[in-house]
Every structure is written in C-alpha cells, then in structure tokens.
Amino acid sequence: xxxxxxxxxxxxxxxxxxxxxxxxxxxxxxxxxxxxxxxxxxxxxxxxxxxxxxxxxxxxxxxxxxxxxxxxxxxxxxxxxxxxxxxxxxxxxxxxxxxxxxxxxxxxxxxxxxxxxxxxxxxxxxxxxxxxxxxxxxxxxxxxxxxxxxxxxxxxxxxxxxxxxxxxxxxxxxxxxxxxxxxxxxxxxxxxxxxxxxxxxxxxxxxxxxxxxxxxxxxxxxxxxxxxxxxxxxxxxxxxxxxxxxxxxxxxxxxxxxxxxxxxxxxxxxxxxxxxxxxxxxxxxxxxxxxxxxxxxxxxxxxxxxxxxxxxxxxxxxxxxxxxxxxxxxxxxxxxxxxxxxxxxxxxxxxxxxxxxxxxxxxxxxxxxxxxxxxxxxxxxxxxxxxx
Numbered sequence: 534x535x536x537x538x539x540x541x542x543x544x545x546x547x548x549x550x551x552x553x554x555x556x557x558x559x560x561x562x563x564x565x566x567x568x569x570x571x572x573x574x575x576x577x578x579x580x581x582x583x584x585x586x587x588x589x590x591x592x593x594x595x596x597x598x599x600x601x602x603x604x605x606x607x608x609x610x611x612x613x614x615x616x617x618x619x620x621x622x623x624x625x626x627x628x629x630x631x632x633x634x635x636x637x638x639x640x641x642x643x644x645x646x647x648x649x650x651x652x653x654x655x656x657x658x659x660x661x662x663x664x665x666x667x668x669x670x671x672x673x674x675x676x677x678x679x680x681x682x683x684x685x686x687x688x689x690x691x692x693x694x695x696x697x698x699x700x701x702x703x704x705x706x707x708x709x710x711x712x713x714x715x716x717x718x719x720x721x722x723x724x725x726x727x728x729x730x731x732x733x734x735x736x737x738x739x740x741x742x743x744x745x746x747x748x749x750x751x752x753x754x755x756x757x758x759x760x761x762x763x764x765x766x767x768x769x770x771x772x773x774x775x776x777x778x779x780x781x782x783x784x785x786x787x788x789x790x791x792x793x794x795x796x797x798x799x800x801x802x803x804x805x806x807x808x809x810x811x812x813x814x815x816x817x818x819x820x821x822x823x824x825x826x827x828x829x830x831x832x833x834x835x836x837x838x839x840x841x842x843x844x845x846x847x848x849x850x851x852x853x854x855x856x857x858x859x860x861x862x863x864x865x866x867x868x869x870x871x872x873x874x875x876x877x878x879x880x881x882x883x884x885x886x887x888x889x890x891x892x893x894x895x896x897x898x899x900x901x902x903x904x905x906x907x908x909x910x911x912x913x914x915x916x917x918x919x920x921x
Contacts, residue, residue: 534848537894539804541826541887542684542712543852547778548737548888554781555739558774566771567762576773583780587744590783591729592720599745599763600776604711606756607730607745608635608678610767611707614753615676615728616643619705623673629653629661629690630870632680633709637866640678649673658819659688659871667698676705681713681724685867685883686818687827689717696725705751711735711743715786716794716825727751733775737888738782742775793888797826800886803895804828807902814906817871817881828884831873835909837881843905849898852883 558579564572566580581595588595601607616626628640630652640650651669655661661679670677677699682689692708699706707728710719715736721729728751732743747753747766759768786793805828808814813833832840837853844851864878873881884898 535894535897536848536850537890537897538850539884539886539890539894539898540850540852541890542735542883542885544734544740545737545887546889547739548782548785550785551738551778551781555774555778558777563773566773567760576771579773579777580771583776583783586780586784590719590787591746592722593746594749596764597747597749599747599766600771600779601743601745601767602741602772603734603743604633604709604730604732605635607732607743608633608707608709609639610745610756611728611730611747611753612636612639612676612678613643613756615705615707615751616646616648618752618754619675623671623675625649625651625671625673625675627651627653627666627669627674627677627679629655629679631655631659631683631685631867632678633684633711636678636680636709653679655870657871658822659683659686659817659867660819660822661690661695663691663694663698666695667702670698670702670704674702674704676707678707678709680709681719681729682710682717682824683818683867684712685865686829686871687712687824688818689713689822689824692724692726699727700725712824715790716797721746721748728753733779733782736782736786739775739778742772742779744779794825796890797886800890800892800895801826801828803892804884804886804898807899808832811903811906817868817873824885826886830882830884831868831877832880832882832906833877834913835880835906836913837879839909839913840880840882840905843909844901847901847905849901852885853881 562575564576566577584595584598587598626648628636644650653661653665679690679695681692696706705727708726709730711730711732714731727748729746734740755766757768762768808830814830817829841851841853864875868878
C-alpha cells in the first residue's frame, strides 16, 4: 500500500545532509564545548559555526542567537524572561487568541503571577489587525507576542506592521516563527522583532533543538540558572549534535527556500482543488496570505478523527489540528476564534506538504479522499440527515 505523509506541519524527516553533518558528533567529536582541551574546542567551534549559520539566515548578529531545546522553550524563555525583567516598568502583555499553546499557556501562567494579559481577536481568516495592537498598548505594556504564521490554518500575520507599531511605542515584540521559518522571510530587521522563536524539526532538522533570537539591548532574565553557557541566558551542556544539525538545516532551508516554496505552493493548490470539487467543505485561513504548504479545511457532517483514521487505513497520513493538542477532545481554539462553530470545528482536516511530497502522492490523495469522505458521510447520522 502506498504511504503518503501530509503532516509536515507537525514534524519533518531529517534531511540526509543534516544526518551526515551530525553523525560524527555522536561518536568521534563528542567533546563538551565548555572543556578547554582539543576535543572540547572542536565541539565549541562546531557550535559557533551553527550560530553563525542561524544568524546569517535571520540577518542577525551571532551574539543574538541562543540555542534552546525547541520552540516551546524559546517561547517560554522569551515571554517569561521579558515579563520578569521588566516588572519594574509594567505588567501588561498583548497576544492573540490563536497563538500556539506554548504562548497561551505561558501567558495564562503569568496572569496567575499578577500580569495583565490582553487577548486580541482575529478576523474570519485568522488575521490580527495591527490597529488593534496599537489601541491595546498602554503605558504598562511591556511585550507584544504575535505568531508569524498560524500552525493550524496557515494564515500569515502582518508582523512587519505590528513591529513598526511596537517600535514607535517602545514595546518589545516577540514572534513565534516555528511554522514560518524555511518558507517565509524571517529577516529580524524587516520584521522589526526583538525576539523570535524557531524549532529545527519543523524544517528537516533534529527534534529537541531550537533557537531564541534576542536583539541586542533587550532586557531578559534566564529561565534556568547554572553554568555560563549561551552568554548566561541558557545554562546547560550544549546538545552539540543537535545544534550542528540545526545549523545545517538552516543553511539548507535558506539555499533551497525558493524552490521549496514553489513546489509546496503547486502541490498545496492541487490539494485545495480536490476539496473545491466537493460539496459541504470549505478552506480555512487566508486564501492568499497563507503558508505555501498548508491546506486546512472543514468537512461537514464527519468527525475529523474518523477521517484521519480512515485515511490512515489507505496510507494517507494527515492531521485534524495542531499536533500538540490533537489528543484533546475539545475543539480547536483557533477555529473557534475565527468563527467556526463547535460542531463544524470537529470536522477539520489539515494537510501539509513537504520536501518529499510528489505529484503522484497528490494524485493518490485525489483518488482516495473523495471516496473516504463519501463513505463516512453515508455512515454518519449527520450526513444522512443533511440538506443537499
């Protein structure tokens, strides 16, 4: 049976060149970068090479790059670090209702610590209105945290406009770029951000390693305390193989971005075309301002979990929402925020293409998907009673 993986928003397979780059740092060049001997310094050089690779991709200074364990840690470190550092200035943080749980749960935690959190509404496409950010800023606002692109519906947020507003108001801006890095321009100067999060496993790097960009002069306290690694901002023995793999994945993402985006867009549009030919389905997210690999739809009268399992039985692997919350029975907070009913939100399906997706894969999806949906609708009480 053919297997078609269409869940690249959840994670990606490591690029073969990334695997090759990491290999020797597990068994041959295994030194601790904090050690002064040759083996240690060799590892340190590899870490610093990766730091330069990341900095170049972000148009940043290497000293502004902090290695972390991934996107969740980077988001936590950015938001809590700024909040605790600027308590003397204010206690107000602005975010949106469609952020990743790594941001929303961090804000919820800080609210219990006495911080004031403003959750901005979004429109039907999931877009934050920059003027809403401007109106929400007060003399107590210390941080705005808005994602670069949504991990579920793929909508790209107007971060450059929000960055200009924050700069003029003297407020820090953090963006979660976990889904956007590798597909969108993440030049931190164009975006106007003070802090930015990325995670290697979203762009063909290893799991368990990420980056927090911190603009020079940004006040931030570390989450952890211990050694002096990462300029005292993230103490812990370096994950050298992971950092090397991240650096290589970043380098490849920059070199291949134009071609990847071209292919992703073509394949994504073909998938969207499949759903456009079906009744009682619609596309979520902005029709144009969306990630090149993302197709997120509502299929009425069917549970998303049923579709996922049935598609998996014919070799097609997709998602019903964010991989971080797909085990929850609660409807997606993102879909509720863009006006989708609780009932309809349970019929969501996210298909995301990637580097290894082929036209033949999409042909197979076009063959199997309509059959799966029709079969499930015949079995569904909701489907039997629908008005056609």
